Amino acid sequence: MIRKSIGLLAGMLVTVAVYAAGAQLRSDHPDSYTVRKGDTLWGISARFLSKPWLWPEIWQANPQVQNPHLIYPGDVLNLSFINGPRLGLQPRVRAEGEAIPAIPLSALRMFLKETRVLNSDEVKQLPYVVGFEEARLRGTVGQNIYVRNLKADPGQRWAIVRPSHTFRGFNEDDHSEPYGLVGHELDNEASIVTTPWREEFRNDHHYGRGKDLGTEVTVIGTAETLRTGDISTLLLLDSTLEIHKGDRILPIDDKPYDAYYYPHAPKAVPDNSRVIAFSDAMDSVGQMQVVALSIGAKDGVENGQTYSVMHPGETINDDVASDSWRRDMGKSVTLPEEFAGHVMVFRTFDRVSYALVMDGIKPVSMGDRLTMPE
Known part of the structure; x- marks a missing residue:
């Protein structure tokens, strides 16, 4: 049986031309992709979009999509290039199973x-x-x-x-x-x-x-x-x-968390927004691990907000400017901060939020600064 909602995934990623400035297709996107069990919406979007947290904006531009979370294993997305980027669907019988989540909720029960x-x-x-x-x-x-x-x-x-x-x-x-x-x-x-x-x-x-x-x-x-x-x-x-x-x-909290999450950029990033704790690690964390942030609902934080994590640059000696024969006594300079990864908030409290590390190129550490996800 072919279900009408097989088009939901394409609906998320359609209107590329309209959102070319904000949600560009990645240059290395595949020609087609079959949704698999264990996928997440973020992971799928990251395969096609340079900024995966923008997929809700693309979905909102497509009224035919009733619910972007109702995407199932077996749905197929095809990409073709006839007169420019265009998305197409290949009808296929969907494998039985539950709709894929935005993030792996089962791993976040605690x-x-x-x-x-x-x-x-x-x-x-x-x-x-x-x-x-x-x-x-x-x-x-x-x-x-x-x-x-x-x-x-x-x-x-x-x-x-x-x-x-x-x-x-x-x-x-x-x-x-x-x-x-x-x-x-x-x-x-x-x-x-x-x-x-x-x-x-x-x-x-x-x-x-x-x-x-x-x-x-x-x-x-x-x-x-x-x-x-x-x-x-x-x-x-x-x-x-x-x-x-x-x-x-x-x-008893009957509804302690949201069932669905819509990744999106915050309107602003509060001052001194930092990573203040992380779980199940001693020195740093990586993808799909949980961190605590120093901002919460009273700071305007809501579930789904996505931030870039910036790691502070090292402070080193400037041997040329120091004019000293002892390198450890020379003038110091702080290198620029570097991008570590993206985190998405999945639960908020007054002054603290829990977030999941969605992707990254280096470990996330205590004290890393949060910025807009660009």
Whole structure:
């Protein structure tokens, strides 16, 4: 069976002449491409467009495209050159399967569903676990837990969270706020959970010691209200860790993330926009790895915004200008910053955003600066 939506991929990349200045076809584009399982919209666009984040603009210029995300394995895109660049379709029976996503959501589950970033003062004011039935030291599934300062109705369900990381802005000159995890400040029973974020400390730089941008909390369980009062009784329904005294209570977020993402350039880039943390690495990250940015919803950031990441140039000695026989005592000069890659925001909070490294030519490092994606 041939489905009408086989034309969706072509619709994304049609009207090349109209958008020639903004979304040019790459010189090395193939003559045809068959969509495969595991593809992403960004990856496909990058095969044909010099600026893959512009594919939504091309799609919007084609009213026949109902939904650019409904592109399936087996759809075929052909490119021909009759009187200039032109796109054509080769009808083909589509292989069964799910529509391909803009980004690999399955690889981002932890960042999409299990974490939130809140104002650090707000975390301290949340309702908290004060004890367990039969004077137990820890809470396990099927037991009652006791929570203080909770306003709830019987039957209402809650997420149990634990502070896992404090995000701080990039500021090499501000040492007024010592580095620390808010999880340590709640009480001595609320131990932190393992965090995917790494922070880097050097003698000549002070990453992570700037302004407090928010505290990340990780969902470690859910509970249901049985009785309310000054001390509420909740039934622990499930958990990934033992529940401790001091763990916080939050409403369950039924829709923690967007199902679809539309890559696009931001209207402006806030000052001092930086990469402030990255996951699952010690020194740097590459394509399809997650980073945290020092800007969020209150800075005008929204899901899908794409940025270029610029790595600072090295500071070296200028031997010619130094007029010194000792090279290490000469005058220094800082080389220009260099493009590292593109990141796309997939989840935003007030002052922090999570982004995915979409492509790049060198590793993304802590403190790298964000610019418009040109």
